[in-house]
Amino acid sequence: MYQYTDFDRQFVRQRAAQYRDQLERYFAGKISDEEFRPLRLQNGWYVQRYAPMLRVAVPYGEISSAQLRVLAKIACEYDQPEAALLAQAQDRQEALGSVPVPGGAAVNTKLKTGYGHFTTRTNVQFNWIPLDKSADVMDLLASVGMHGIQTSGNCIRNITSDQLAGIAPDEVADPRPFCEILRQWSTAHPEFSFLPRKFKIAVNGAREDRAALAWYDVGLQLVRNAAGELGFKVLVGGGMGRTPTIATVVREFLPWDQMLNYLEAVIRVYNQYGRRDNAWKARIKILVKAEGQRYIDAVEAEFKAIVEHNGAAHTITQAELDRVSASFVAPVVAAASRKDAKVHEIVRAAAEADPEYDRWLQRNVLDHQQPQLRAVTLSFKRLGQAPGDATGDQLDLAADFADRFSSGEARVTHEQNLLLPWVHQDDLPELWHAARKAGLARSNIGLLTDMITCPGGDFCALANARSIPVSEAIMQRYEDLDELHDLGDIRLNISGCINSCGHHHAGHIGILGVDKDGKEWYQVTLGGSDGTDLSGPATPGKVVGPSFSAAEVPEVIEAVLDTYRQVRAGDGERAETFIATLRRVGIEPFKAAANAARFTAREVA
């Protein structure tokens, strides 16, 4: 992990002090709500449906055990609303009604407190911290080099990458040093803190795109040119929201040391010419689509001027790359020391006798650059807890696992789980036992119930509909692991509104909350892709028809999946995946099945 220097630590503390100063002036009435808004947002503080929400940055997903413990402390001590507020919120959410589970009971909102929530952009959110304690929380975060800097607002947001960065066998180069250099460059940038709209950058260092590059404002793909030199393929203008757009390649090869100079040009042109009259048309994707080649020409001209006229001030020096890279040298990992070899043998034998262990090895354990190591995903997708939620106790346990099995490091994943990046293969049985005891060993990674789900209408002020009860209903219906494994790799993503925080556009099955006459409705899309090898080139899913009621959604999912089972080729381990089947036979049979699952249609029939 990147090791903070004295300067880095001091900067975060100064930022926390600056926020306290702003908060005090706000409470003293010297700053209006409107003026305070971007200040708190650029420190990660939203005001949501019932309480403020804090978004803590986890730069490119890397987090230490010490940081996890501070998040646990915040969950336990600060993510605690007044009883009356919680009761009032619970009543209002319950009044929205329940989501029936096919063949089972119904699910309603059950608001929880005392937990953190992993997001698709590898941040961690808290939902119940009172605003008057916000400056104290920032100080606490700063004590372990954490913060909420630029996790919201119309600025350059937290940089994301592949959760296997620096450990993936298919890596071209480690993206993390570049992510860190970008993090530093974008922090409190004087020119780019009030852009037309938010600005998100993802960096991928592997051959497979696991960072959803084409969906980002800027996607940087590490590549080597014919001469073997390292550089980036640069994509600009991807994004979800109301206008799902796949990014345009603006440069096939940019030398690595020009990364900052080029981004300066990309963002300066956007800052000047991006639309500011309509928030829905303010993202860079709209500018790139509207201007096309003219935008690219303007960026290239600006880049040329930065280099030739302004001396290319932000050319990354080899010394700086070396300095930052030194933080990312792989730890030397030996199997955890064992007092008793006999005990290990018993644990191993017990694990290997359990078919669940085999499933866990298949789904939750990945190969590593170092042949004796593995990357292990702890599943935060299980009944009774919203996808990506981790209680204070679970965060503490995850910190212990990181210390015991993974050189003190974990990764927050894009799919809202935690990954342990440095696990020795001989420690897998012990880790499985420990994770199982903690309820974090469910072997559903990459399967239907490993859903991406935004907080939705239970928390978010922007949401049109709730996401969590829908995902809980689907999870209850597909609790059976045999069935789940038989269905195989499926990406199901749920967003509570068109802002698309749940990345529904990129799901093989996407569910989008929409508002009709003040009621919760859901649009279902099929065939979306994030750009991974499994899912194919990035593309938004296609809408199957008019939106469904909450009660219909689990039935629709069931109908779609039944259709898949009927028409897929092959069986067992060689079964064609859901997305491959959909691509082969086309959307029509799935669409027909989904629409036939409408309650009204059934009554007519």
Add this chain to the structure above:
Amino acid sequence: MEQTLKILAAQEAANEDALRVVQLANDADPLTLDLEGVDRVELNFPKFSDGRAFSQAYLLRRRMGFVGDLRATGDVLIDQLVQMQRAGFSSAVLRADKDVGDAQRQFERFGRFYQGDAVTTSPRFAGAA
């Protein structure tokens, strides 16, 4: 960091002697501006959250080499002053209801930033090397 930005109250700005002043609209390209004989360029913030003038300021200073007074006007608040100085502004007219007493300590808080700007053109890493 040292405060070099001159912060004016609205009344002070009104009482200044007339200079050769150009007001540049937010949607105008600063690179087309004729700066011959110009003492001051004023860049307006229609809303404090409209950041176009930061890029205009940077371009005027670093691309056009403008050395006269570069002034922020309009919705100028306390929490953007440091940023304005870094983007190349040399003076700012504070919105009338704001307390100039809250400004000074904003400059004192941060000694140095990561990236270069219109004033300190090199990033920290280049200076440290």
